[in-house]
Amino acid sequence: MAAAAGLRALGAKGSGWLRRGPWPLLTAGFCSGGPAGIGRPEPGSRPTSTRQRDGIRSIVLSDPKRRNALSLAMLRSLQNDILHEAESQDLKVIIISAEGPVFSSGHDLKELTDEHGPDYHAEVFRTCSEVMMLIQNHPVPVIAMVNGLASAAGCQLVASCDIAVASDKSSFAAPGVNIGLFCSTPGVALGRALPRKVALEMLFTGEPISAQEALLHGLLSRVVPEERLEEETLRIARKVASLSRPVLSLGKAAFYRQLAQDLRTAYHLTSQTMVDNLGLPDGQEGVKAFLQKRKPVWSH
Amino acid sequence: MAAAAGLRALGAKGSGWLRRGPWPLLTAGFCSGGPAGIGRPEPGSRPTSTRQRDGIRSIVLSDPKRRNALSLAMLRSLQNDILHEAESQDLKVIIISAEGPVFSSGHDLKELTDEHGPDYHAEVFRTCSEVMMLIQNHPVPVIAMVNGLASAAGCQLVASCDIAVASDKSSFAAPGVNIGLFCSTPGVALGRALPRKVALEMLFTGEPISAQEALLHGLLSRVVPEERLEEETLRIARKVASLSRPVLSLGKAAFYRQLAQDLRTAYHLTSQTMVDNLGLPDGQEGVKAFLQKRKPVWSH
Amino acid sequence: MAAAAGLRALGAKGSGWLRRGPWPLLTAGFCSGGPAGIGRPEPGSRPTSTRQRDGIRSIVLSDPKRRNALSLAMLRSLQNDILHEAESQDLKVIIISAEGPVFSSGHDLKELTDEHGPDYHAEVFRTCSEVMMLIQNHPVPVIAMVNGLASAAGCQLVASCDIAVASDKSSFAAPGVNIGLFCSTPGVALGRALPRKVALEMLFTGEPISAQEALLHGLLSRVVPEERLEEETLRIARKVASLSRPVLSLGKAAFYRQLAQDLRTAYHLTSQTMVDNLGLPDGQEGVKAFLQKRKPVWSH
Numbered sequence: 061m062a063a064a065a066g067l068r069a070l071g072a073k074g075s076g077w078l079r080r081g082p083w084p085l086l087t088a089g090f091c092s093g094g095p096a097g098i099g100r101p102e103p104g105s106r107p108t109s110t111r112q113r114d115g116i117r118s119i120v121l122s123d124p125k126r127r128n129a130l131s132l133a134m135l136r137s138l139q140n141d142i143l144h145e146a147e148s149q150d151l152k153v154i155i156i157s158a159e160g161p162v163f164s165s166g167h168d169l170k171e172l173t174d175e176h177g178p179d180y181h182a183e184v185f186r187t188c189s190e191v192m193m194l195i196q197n198h199p200v201p202v203i204a205m206v207n208g209l210a211s212a213a214g215c216q217l218v219a220s221c222d223i224a225v226a227s228d229k230s231s232f233a234a235p236g237v238n239i240g241l242f243c244s245t246p247g248v249a250l251g252r253a254l255p256r257k258v259a260l261e262m263l264f265t266g267e268p269i270s271a272q273e274a275l276l277h278g279l280l281s282r283v284v285p286e287e288r289l290e291e292e293t294l295r296i297a298r299k300v301a302s303l304s305r306p307v308l309s310l311g312k313a314a315f316y317r318q319l320a321q322d323l324r325t326a327y328h329l330t331s332q333t334m335v336d337n338l339g340l341p342d343g344q345e346g347v348k349a350f351l352q353k354r355k356p357v358w359s360h
Numbered sequence: 361m362a363a364a365a366g367l368r369a370l371g372a373k374g375s376g377w378l379r380r381g382p383w384p385l386l387t388a389g390f391c392s393g394g395p396a397g398i399g400r401p402e403p404g405s406r407p408t409s410t411r412q413r414d415g416i417r418s419i420v421l422s423d424p425k426r427r428n429a430l431s432l433a434m435l436r437s438l439q440n441d442i443l444h445e446a447e448s449q450d451l452k453v454i455i456i457s458a459e460g461p462v463f464s465s466g467h468d469l470k471e472l473t474d475e476h477g478p479d480y481h482a483e484v485f486r487t488c489s490e491v492m493m494l495i496q497n498h499p500v501p502v503i504a505m506v507n508g509l510a511s512a513a514g515c516q517l518v519a520s521c522d523i524a525v526a527s528d529k530s531s532f533a534a535p536g537v538n539i540g541l542f543c544s545t546p547g548v549a550l551g552r553a554l555p556r557k558v559a560l561e562m563l564f565t566g567e568p569i570s571a572q573e574a575l576l577h578g579l580l581s582r583v584v585p586e587e588r589l590e591e592e593t594l595r596i597a598r599k600v601a602s603l604s605r606p607v608l609s610l611g612k613a614a615f616y617r618q619l620a621q622d623l624r625t626a627y628h629l630t631s632q633t634m635v636d637n638l639g640l641p642d643g644q645e646g647v648k649a650f651l652q653k654r655k656p657v658w659s660h
Numbered sequence: 661m662a663a664a665a666g667l668r669a670l671g672a673k674g675s676g677w678l679r680r681g682p683w684p685l686l687t688a689g690f691c692s693g694g695p696a697g698i699g700r701p702e703p704g705s706r707p708t709s710t711r712q713r714d715g716i717r718s719i720v721l722s723d724p725k726r727r728n729a730l731s732l733a734m735l736r737s738l739q740n741d742i743l744h745e746a747e748s749q750d751l752k753v754i755i756i757s758a759e760g761p762v763f764s765s766g767h768d769l770k771e772l773t774d775e776h777g778p779d780y781h782a783e784v785f786r787t788c789s790e791v792m793m794l795i796q797n798h799p800v801p802v803i804a805m806v807n808g809l810a811s812a813a814g815c816q817l818v819a820s821c822d823i824a825v826a827s828d829k830s831s832f833a834a835p836g837v838n839i840g841l842f843c844s845t846p847g848v849a850l851g852r853a854l855p856r857k858v859a860l861e862m863l864f865t866g867e868p869i870s871a872q873e874a875l876l877h878g879l880l881s882r883v884v885p886e887e888r889l890e891e892e893t894l895r896i897a898r899k900v901a902s903l904s905r906p907v908l909s910l911g912k913a914a915f916y917r918q919l920a921q922d923l924r925t926a927y928h929l930t931s932q933t934m935v936d937n938l939g940l941p942d943g944q945e946g947v948k949a950f951l952q953k954r955k956p957v958w959s960h
Contacts, residue, residue, distance in 0.1 A: 169951060174944050178935050185934045189927035196923065201564045222560045237903045240946020240956055241937055242911025244918075244930040251919050253557060255878025257853060260822045263911060264801045265899045277878065278555025278577065299565045303537045311542025311563060318544075319551050320922055322620055323496065327489035330544040334485045335478050337541055344474050346540020351469060356540055501864045522860045553857060578855025578877065599865045603837045611842025611863060618844075619851050622920055623796065627789035630844040634785045635778050637841055644774050646840020651769060656840060 107134040110141045115152030115301035116294070117141075124160025130213045131168035135187045142194055142202070149360045152301035152308075154198070155293060156221065157205040163230070166212025166246075169239070185245055188213055192220040192249060196316055199309040201300050205293040206230045207286060209268070212243050219249035219279060222312070225293045226271045227286040232279060234259075235266035253279050304342035304358040311337070407434040410441045415452030415601035416594075417441075424460025430513045431468035435487045442494055442502070449660045452601035452608075454498070455593060456521060457505040463530070466512025466546075469539070485545055488513055492520040492549060496616055499609040501600050505593040506530045507586060509568070512543050519549035519579060522612070525593045526571045527586040532579060534559075535566035553579050604642035604658040611637070707734040710741045715752030715901035716894070717741075724760025730813045731768035735787045742794055742802070749960045752901035752908075754798070755893060756821060757805040763830070766812025766846075769839070785845055788813055792820040792849060796916055799909040801900050805893040806830045807886060809868070812843050819849035819879060822912070825893045826871045827886040832879060834859075835866035853879050904942035904958040911937070 107123040119141045121128040128134070138156075145151060158164060171184055195202045204221035211233045218224050218232065234250060236243035243250075243263055250259040258277045262269060275283045284292045300308070314333040318326035337343045341359050349356035407423040419441045421428040428434070438456075445451060458464060471484055495502045504521035511533045518524050518532065534550060536543035543550075543563055550559040558577045562569060575583045584592045600608070614633040618626035637643045641659050649656035707723040719741045721728040728734070738756075745751060758764060771784055795802045804821035811833045818824050818832065834850060836843035843850075843863055850859040858877045862869060875883045884892045900908070914933040918926035937943045942958050949956035 169947050172938055172947050173951070174938070178939060181935045181938050182931065185931035189931055193923060193927065201560070222557070223564065224557055237907060237911070238946070239950045240904050240907050240940070240942040240944075240958070241934070242907050242914075244911050244914045244933040244937065245927065247911070247915045248918050248923070248926045248930050251915060252923075253555065255853060256919070257822070257824055257878060257881040260801070260912075260915065261881040261896070263915065264823065264908065265896055266903075267899070276576065276876065278557060281557040281561040296561070296565055299567070303566075304540045307537060307540050307542050308564065311537070311544050311547070312560075314542075314544045315547045315551060315560065315563065318548055319556070323493060323548070323552075326548045327493065327545065330548050331482065331485035331489055333544040334541070335481045337544065338472055338474070338481050339478060340540070342540040344540075346538070347469050347472050350539045351473070358540070501860070522857070523864065524857055553855065576876065578857060581857040581861040596861070596865055599867070603866075604840050607837060607840050607842050608864065611837070611844050611847070612860075614842075614844045615847045615851060615860065615863065618848050619856070623793060623848070623852075626848045627793065627845065630848050631782065631785035631789050633844040634841070635781045637844065638772055638774070638781050639778060640840070642840040644840075646838070647769050647772050650839045651773070658840070 106137060107131070108137040108141055110144075112151065114298070115150060116297045117151055117154045119154060119156050121156070121158040121164055124158070124162070126168070127162040127165035128158045128160065128214070129165050129168040130188060130217070131171060132184055132187060134168075135184075135191050139187070139191045139194060142191070142198060146199060149305060151200055152303075152305055153200050153297045154202045155205050155297055156202065156217070157293075158208070161208045162214075163206045163208050163210040164214025164217060165209070166214045166216075166236075166243075172241070188216075189245060189248075192216060192245075195220050195222070197313075199312070200305065201308060201312065203293060203297060203300075205289060206271075206280075207289055209233065211268075212236055212246055216243075216246035216249045219246070219253040223282075223296065224280045225282045225284065225289065225296065226274065226280050227289040228271050228283050229286055230271040230274075230283075231268040232262075232271075232274050233266065233268035234262045235268075237264065238266045250279075304340075304346070304356075305360045306340055307337060307342050307346075310340070405433075406437060407431070408437040408441055410444075412451065414598070415450060416597045417451055417454045419454060419456050421456070421458035421464055424458075424462070426468070427462040427465035428458045428460065428514070429465050429468040430488060430517070431471060432484055432487060434468075435484075435491050439487070439491045439494060442491070442498060446499060449605060451500055452603075452605055453500050453597045454502045455505050455597055456502065456517070457593075458508070461508045462514075463506045463508050463510040464514025464517060465509070466514045466516075466536075466543075472541070488516075489545060489548075492516060492545075495520050495522070497613075499612070500605065501608060501612065503593060503597060503600075505589060506571075506580075507589055509533065511568075512536055512546055516543075516546035516549045519546070519553040523582075523596065524580045525582045525584065525589065525596065526574065526580050527589040528571050528583050529586055530571040530574075530583075531568040532562075532571075532574050533566065533568035534562045535568075537564065538566045550579075604640075604646070604656075605660045606640055607637060607642050607646075610640070706737060707731070708737040708741050710744075712751065714898070715750060716897045717751055717754045719754060719756050721756070721758035721764055724758075724762070726768070727762040727765035728758045728760065728814065729765050729768040730788060730817070731771060732784055732787060734768075735784075735791050739787070739791045739794060742791070742798060746799060749905060751800055752903075752905055753800050753897045754802045755805050755897055756802065756817070757893075758808070761808045762814075763806045763808050763810040764814025764817060765809070766814045766816075766836075766843075772841070788816075789845060789848075792816060792845075795820050795822070797913075799912070800905065801908060801912065803893060803897060803900075805889060806871075806880075807889055809833065811868075812836055812846055816843075816846035816849045819846070819853040823882075823896065824880045825882045825884065825889065825896065826874065826880050827889045828871050828883050829886055830871040830874075830883075831868040832862075832871075832874050833866065833868035834862045835868075837864065838866045850879075904940075904946065904956075905960045906940055907937060907942050907946075910940070 109120045109122045201222045204218045204224040206226035209231050210218045215232045234243035234246050254277045271283045274280045346356045409420045409422045501522045504518045504524040506526040509531050510518045515532045534543035534546050554577045571583045574580045646656045709720045709722045801822045804818045804824040806826035810818045815832045834843035834846050854877045871883045874880045946956045
């Protein structure tokens, strides 16, 4: 199914999570086809690949020759794969990973020369920002699985996921200053994931931090040896996929929303979320199953 | 003295710290009596116990058989013990700890079945939120002393205290997703105490983190071996109790208030707080004692 | 050149970064002269010293006998040295360090006795707050280089810099409670640099934390052995000084501004910043140089 259908489904079920703020609703005009590979922009060159199994959608940045640069085509392909059937009950969790030794090197600099002009540049950054916000606004948890360097907008992508697991050989950088282009948009995600002194040293010097430093400072939730990266990430994903999707969706939306509120408003909102959660069939099933000492059976 | 009297005292001295936001003022209607044990809701079953000595009030969750579940009765008892003579100059600091191997398992699930209905559920979450905010709005510092598992609303309680000390065998979890009830209200406290990736991994997987991880990520201020837990917590509490109560009260209120403000407003507010602090008798006594190289004598 | 001239230059080039919020524009009325040492308030007693070379301005707190107390004279001298020719293209980065074993002990308590009265006290805290905000609003990165105790407003100064490097023998404290004066203004900077539990334990007990703890919790970006402190700090400063000044200025201002915004507004702002950055001569030079595999030549 193409993303356009996915968007229609969203519209029908309430796509409020895509419609806040100064930018217009995401349009599916760019659609290059869903994960099934229909409607590729250039035959044979789709920059991401996707497979889904047991509720776990794995999206892979698949342009290792160009260090998985987040070109406009890559961003749209990624956006497409994330949006595809977002409201389907078969989707429980998304993993974003990459082929090759570089997770992602960030924007494609060939798209940022003055030959393209400010309107084109604006489109690149707008699309990139939409992808980052889409991850946060998406109804299911999104996990970054990193094995290598995540740089500039590539680092922003890691910082924007809900959960981030990395191999111990990975590293993270915001090196835009080296080419005269301060990582201001990556700074939005880094400034919300890291202590500001750490974020600013990265942004001002362009130097990378190690996976261990990234864990220490909150950019990652977990670091493992390279050989255990996939196993550990899948373990987390399988756990998430075993849970009630509507319960996670409700909780994820409430979590991000309350973070920006004052304490009293945050408790008022989330207390209502708890009551709503208990009103869901899976809320009552879970509580009952626990009291009856049996495994819950989710209806989703 | 019962909590009702405590509230009257608060009213007289300015209970503005209890009156912000969309919820009405805490009522003392539920009063089950003060720490002295007067007016127990069910004879012999008060779920918290309290003693106060040398300015240090120790409140103990005392229902280990039910893993110190935060039932409505437990929450009200805790609220009562925190509010009791809150404005008394004899109270300098509060320690919240627990009997048994579980600090607290969170809400009492028997109270969350659909037999009770949404109004009852709302009352449970409203009361719980009030207790959490009360800790932050209270005039004296509140320390959590944790020795064991703090789970769901129990973890929220730790995250809501001003200072948190734990034994190295303690662990912390937000496992609501396992029973179909996302820890949305605990997420308010966790999202303000931990990096969001760590908070979200806890919330999405339900898996516990160790005391060392909790320290690394900011949920705790200190981790010690079990045999030193009480000694270390008391050392901190005695230090706090040796200081000027009105000075700490003024500073605590200003700290939380400025956190939510932009930088310039925050400095404007706290600069005034500093001037007000110097206008307190204990402010001038402290500065003078320092310049005269003697110990200050607080008048409180 | 005196700071007054620096301010005129700022006015000409747009000193919007000095003009936000409830306080009036910084006045240069106190001017005690620029880094060259002209116009000292008391001959021979200027409490800071400054030198600038290869774009790196080094400001040294130079009153070790009084533990580099942040007296009004010290604050104004520091403010002066930071403001001096702030818009000059010759200035790329500022390092703030100190002579002697104490980085800074905080306010000069002799200025806070009741002989001086509340208006004088207000002037002290207002000036101190202005210096802290000036660091954040300044067009170039400001690095704290700490070798020893940074206490109260001295700790606030470290927390207010963009980057902070310390020797492993350094320590950090907010001990105002010991003299009846809660560190409310330092709490503004500490509450934005540290997890709140760590900040509150420091503020409520007055006890110091080590350099390693400060790194763990985000107050520092880097800790090194004492003998490598200057080398490491200079390495960072030289890297910053080798980059394009207008690019760093644009990025620094956007970083702090977006931090206080909701996610969508933050991305909207910084996407525009990226486009503006690409419109700078150094933005296009950097991208071109990278694509042409040569070193960029900045025009600043």
